[in-house]
Amino acid sequence: MNTQKMTFSSFIKTHWKTIVFLGLLLIGIALANEFADSYLRRILNLCAIYTIVSLGMNLVNGFTGQFSLGQAGFMAIGAYTVAIFTVPVEMRASVFYLEPMAPFLANIELPFIGALILGGIFSALVAFLIGYPCLRLRGDYLAIATLGFSEIIRIIFTNTQTITNGALGIKGIPTISNLWWTYGIALLVIIATILLVNSSYGRAFKSIREDEIAAEAMGIGLFKTKMTSFMIGAFFTGIAGGLFAALLGTVDPKQFYFTLTYNFLLIIVLGGMGSISGTIISSFIVTIGLEWLRFLDEPMAFGLDLPIFRPGFRMVIFSLLLMIIVLFYRKGLMGTNELTWDFIRKKIRSIQSRLGRKTSIDGGEKK
Amino acid sequence: MLKINNLQVAYGGIEAVKGIDLEVPDGKIVTLIGANGAGKSTTLRSIVNLVKAKSGSITYNGDELLGLDTTQIVDKGITLVPEGRHVFPDLTVLENLKIGAYMRKDNLEDDIKHIYSLFPRLEERSWQAAGTLSGGEQQMLAVGRAMMSKPKLLMMDEPSLGLAPLIVQGIFDIIKTLNDEGMTILLIEQNANMALKIADIAYVLETGKITRQGTGAELLADETIKEAYLGKSKKN
Amino acid sequence: MKKVFALLLCLTLTVTMLSGCGGSSTSSSEDSDVIKIGVFEPLTGANAAGGELEVEGIELANQLRPEVLGKKVELVVADNKSDKAEATTAAARLIEKDGVVALLGSWGSSLSIAAGDVVKSNEVPAVGVSCTNPQVTLGNDYYFRVCFLDPFQGVVMANYAYKNLEAKKVAIIQEVSNDYSVGLAKFFSDSFIELTGDENAIVETGNYNTGDQDFNGILTNIKAANPDVIFAPGNYTESALIIKQARALGITAPIIGGDTWETNEFITVGGADVEGAVMSTFFDDTNPLTEEGVTFVSEYKNAYPERENVAAVSALGYDAYNLLLDAIERAGSADPQAIRDALAETVDFQGATGAITIDENGDATKTEAIIKVVKDGKFTYLDSVSVE
C-alpha cells in the first residue's frame, strides 16, 4: 500500500467500507452514550479500557515476543496519577484523613486529559526503569521479573501514605470517563498501534519475536527495540489505568493485585498473540461474556434447582469455555491474522466452498 | 528386515522427503548419501518417529512402524545414533551407557565390559561427565550407548561428523566389527568415500528423492557420483 | 470436524447465554406488585465469608417481613466478587437491569465506596450494612448505613483500654494493606493519646501484610517495648496467628481488636491462645439491646439451628433490610427518591442492634458498642460501652 501516492479520492475508494464502519461506530457510541442505561455503559466502558490495556500488552507479548506480566503495575501508575491529580483540592483533606497529603502535591490539580497523559508518561518512565535490568533476561525470567515489579509498584503504593493514601486508597476521583473518552482513546490507541505495527518499527518488533539472533544480525538493536515496545505498551496501559480510575471514582492498591494481569493475558491469548483485531474482539468477548454468564451464579439457572448453581459457578464455566476455545484454536481466535475486509471475504468464501463441498475444493482458496 | 515404501515427510509446509522406497536387508550395511538438506536425516528420524511421516509405510520384519511411539520402536530393537552425538552432557560416561540400556532389566555388566573393550578410552573416563569428552570420545560414547540397548538394527546419522580422519577410521572399523557380529546397520554419511567402501548397499538421496542405488562398490566407481559427492574436485 | 464441534459448542453456549439473559432481565414490569431490592455482596473472593453472613441476615428479615405497601418484596442478590470494578457493575446491573428501588450492602468498605458513585448518579439509595469506613457516606447523599463508624469504634476501644484495662502504654499492630485496619488503628491511637495526654503512649507500631503468617519479627520488637495492651485490628486469621505467636513468645499483655475478629475461624485458628481476647462489636445474641434484637435472635436460631452464635453482621443485615422497609413505608411509595428522603429522616428506628438515628452524613448515630471476650472458646458478652 503506497500511501504516498494516494490521493484523497482513491483513499476514499479503497477505504470506504472502513470509513462507513467507523461512522456507524461513532453513531453507535453517540446513541449508547445518550440512551443506554448506566449498566450497559459501564460494561462498554470496561470493554474499551480492557482493549487499550490488552493492546499495550499484545504489543510487547504478541508483536515483540517478550513475555511481560507487568500490566497491573502500569495500570496502577496511570490510575494513581489520575487519582492524585484530579481529586479536587478542597476534597483532599477528607480523602487523606489519616495523614494529610504531602505538601508538594496537595495543591496541584490538573485537568483530566493532562493527568491522563501524565499517567501514561509516568508509566512509560517506570517501564524504562523496569526494562533496563529486565529486558536483558530470557523469556520466563522476564515474565517473573516484570510480575515482581508490578507487585513492587503495588506494595510501594500501599506504603506511601502521604502520596497515595496507602491502603485506604483514593476516593472522590471525578468520574469523567464516559463512552466518548474511553472509545475515543481506544480508537486512537488502535490506530496508533496499527500504524506503528505497520511501520519500520513494527517490523523490527516482529523480527525480534521471530528470531532474535537474526534480527540482531540485521542491525536491529535488541535492547533499544524491546525497550521502545515495552515503553509504548506501558504508556497505553497507563492511560487505560487513568480511564479506569476515572470510571470507578476510586482506587486502592488491592485492585492492582498481580492476578489482574492474568485477565489481560487471557484476552491476548484468546484473541491471538500478534493480532490487533483479535485483541479487540476478545476484549469484548471476555468482558461481556463474564457479565453474560452471571445468570449461572443464581441458584435457579435454567429453572433447575441444582446446588452447583451458586456464586462463582460462572467463573468455572467461563474458564472451561476459554480452555475449550484455546484447545481448538491453538493460536487464539485470530492467530496473527487481522480482521480486514479481505479476511472476511476469504472466510466467507471458504465457508461457502466448504458448504458447497465438491463444487470447489480449492476454488475458494485460489483467489 | 526394514522396508520403506513411498515415504513422504514434510516439515511445516516444506517437503523434505518426497516419496522414497528403500530396503535394509538383514545383516547388511546400508548407506544413504546425499547433500545437506537432501532428506537423509529426516528419513532416519521418521523411522524412529522423531519426525512424523506424512504418508507411506515403514515395516520392520513385517510390522508397520508408522504410528508407533519412539519408545515402542526402540523396544523392537531399532536404535539411532543421532547426528551430532547428543550424549547427555551432565551424565557421566557410565550413566550414559546405562541409560542406553534403559529398557533392559537384565544384568549390564558384561555389555559394559564389551563396550569398554571396544573403546578403552571410555573406560578411562568412566566417571567423567560426558560433556567434558572430546568430540571423538563423545561419538564413541554415542555408539556405545546405542549398543547398550542390544539393537538388531543400528542406524547412525553422520558418525564421522567433525572428527579427525584418524578417529573417523576408527569409527568405521567399529561399524564393520559390529556388522560382523551380526548387527544390521543403516548409515548416513557425508564422507561418502568411507561410507561407500564399507556399504553393501547404497542409496543416493537428492532433494528428497532417491536418484541412484546400487552396491557400495558400484557407486564408488560411478563418475557422476564421484563428481557430486566424493568431495574431490574434477581438476584433480 | 474439530472446528465444526467447536462451532456447535459456541453456538449452544451463545443460545444458553441469551436465554439466561432473557430470563433474568424482567425490569420492564415496573408497576407490578413487586418491589425489588438489590443486595450486592461479595459472595466469592476474599470477602466471601462476610458477605454470606450479611446476606443471611437480610434474607431472614425478608422472610419475616416479605411485604411492604401491600406489595411483595423481592431480593435480587448479585455477587461483586470482592472486586471494585465488579462491585460497580454489579450495582449498576441491579439498578438498571433488575430495576431495584434500593440497594443493600456491601461487606467491605472499599466495595461500598466503589459503588457509591453508581448509586449517586442513578439516584437510588443504598444502605450499607457493616461498612465502617467514614468515606462510604461522605459526600454521598444516597448512601446510608446501619453500623457505627471506625472512629467510634476506635474511641470505644481506646476507652476500654484506658479505663477498664488501665493501660498507659499500648502497642499497635496493623495490617497495612487493609484500609479498615489502618483506619481503626489511627482512630484508636488518636483517642488513646488524648485520653492519656501522653504523646508517647503508643510505644510501638508493627505493620504486616494481608496473608502474612509469621509475625515473630514484629512481636519481638513489641515484647521489648513492653506495652500494657496490644491493639491489633485486622483480619481474623492473621489476628489469631498474631495472638498465638505473641503468647508463644511469652507476651502476656491483653490483646484487643475490632469487630472483624468475631468469626468462628478466629477461635478455630487461635485455639486456647485467643482466650481472653477482647473486641468491640455491633451486637451480642446473648444480650440483645432491644426487643427487636430478641426477636431476631430467636428467629435466627430457628432458621439456622446449626449455628452456635449469631454473627453481628447478620444482625446488621437484618437491620438494614428493616430500616429500608421502614423508610419505604414512611415514604408511602417505592420511588427511589422518596425512599432516600425517608431514609435521611430516620429517627430512633428500633433495630436488632440498637436504636438507629440517621445523621446529616447518612450515618447511624449509635451510642453503644458491645465489648466481647473469648471465653471457653466462645465469644462472650463482656460489657457495653457508650461514648458520647
Place this chain on the structure above:
Amino acid sequence: MSLLKTEKVIMQFGGVVAVNDLNIDIKKGELAALIGPNGAGKTTAFNVITGVYTPTSGSVLLSPANENDSIDITGKRPDLITGLGIARTFQNIRLFKELSVMENVLIATHQNVNYNFLSAIFRTPKARRGEAEAKEKCEFLLDKLGLIDLKDEKSSSLPYGQQRHLEIARALATSPELLLLDEPAAGMNPQETDELTDFIYQIRSDFDLTIFMIEHHMDLVMQISDHIYVLDFGCTIAKGTPDEIQNNQKVIKAYLGVDADA
C-alpha cells in the same frame, strides 16, 4: 588493503576450545573461503566476527571504507557490527518465518531509519519518505535476486533454494561491505550449486562486495575463492590460494581425505 583482520582470536566454551588462535586477513574486494571439517569451529569464527560471541581473547579489526583507521569490533554488539558493514547469512536458515518476503528484507533496512517511532506513528513526511525509499531499495534487491514475484509470500513457504536467496537478499539490504555466507550451498544439488557460483559472482560485482564464506562444496570453493583458510580443531592449519590448499598435505590429511583416486 585489508578489510577484516582477526588477531590471535581464541574462543572457549567452558573447557572446550572452539576456536584456537584464529588469524585471518581479508583484503578489500576479495572472495575468501573458510573450510574445514564439521565442528572445526568455522561457524564459531563467524559468530565471533559478527559479535554473537565475545572471544575469550584476541581481537577483530574492521577497516570500513568511510573510516581512516581500523575499528576494533571485538565483542561489540551484533547490531552495531552490522551497522559498520558486516552482514551474514546463517548455516541453518534463520528467516523471519511468519513474515513476508518483503518484510524480511525491509527489516534489514531498519537500522538506517532516521526518524523516531512517533514520526512512524504519525506518518510524518520524513517517515513516509524513508519508508518509500526503503521499499524501493528492497524491491530493487528482490528484483535482482529474482524474488520480486514472491514478495508477498510468507517466507517460510518458499522453497529451500529461494530461502537461501532471500537470506542473502536480506543481508544485502543492510548495505554491507563484507558479506559472510555460512554454507550457502548446503542442501543444493550440483546444478543449483553451479547457479549459486554465478550468483555469488554477480552480487559481488553488483554490490561491490567483499565475501567471506564457509563452504563444504569443494567445487564451488576451489572455483571462486581468491584465498582459502583451513580450520581444524579451531586452529588455522593452512591458508593460501586454492592451488596451494589442494596440494597441502596437512589439509588433505585433515579434511579432503585420502581419496582412492588421489
Place this chain on the structure above:
Amino acid sequence: MTTPFYIGALSIQPVSILIPIIAFVLMMVLMFVINKTKVGMAMRAVAKDYDTAKLMGIKINNVISSTFGIGSGLAAVGAILWCMKYPSVLPLMGVVPGLKCFIAAVIGGIGNVKGALLGGLILGFSEVLMVAFFPALTGYRDAIAFVILIVILLFLPNGLLGQKQVEKV
C-alpha cells in the same frame, strides 16, 4: 510442637528446629533420587534432550508425570510443615509462597537442587532480617524477594548456581 522451650532469653519452638531438618533430609533424598536412581537419570536425560531420551526408550510422559508427582509431593510436604508452624488453611494461601518459591528457584539457578535450597534460604533470611532490623520497612516485605531476584539476575542471569547456556547459532 509449638510450645516453646527456652535457651536463655531465646524461645524456640520445636517445630522451628524440625522444619529445617526435614527440609535438609528431603533435599538429600531428592538429590539421591535425581543422581543415583534410574528414574533420576531419566529425568536428567529428559531435561537435556527430549528426542535423544526417547531414542533410549525412555517414556517421556511417564518421566514428566513422575517429576510432577515428586514436585507436587514436596510442595505438599512443604505445606504440611508450614501448617505445623502456622496452623491455618486458606484456599488461596499458596499463591504468594508459590510465587516466592519460584523466585527462590530462579535465584538459585533453575535445574539445581542445591541452588533452590540456597535461594530459599537467602529469601527467607532476608525477609525475616529486614522485618527484625528495619521494622519500618515491614510493609515492603513482599517486595524484597523481587528486589533480590532482579539484583541477582542483573549480575548472574542464570542464578547463583545455574549453568550458563550458550545458544547455538
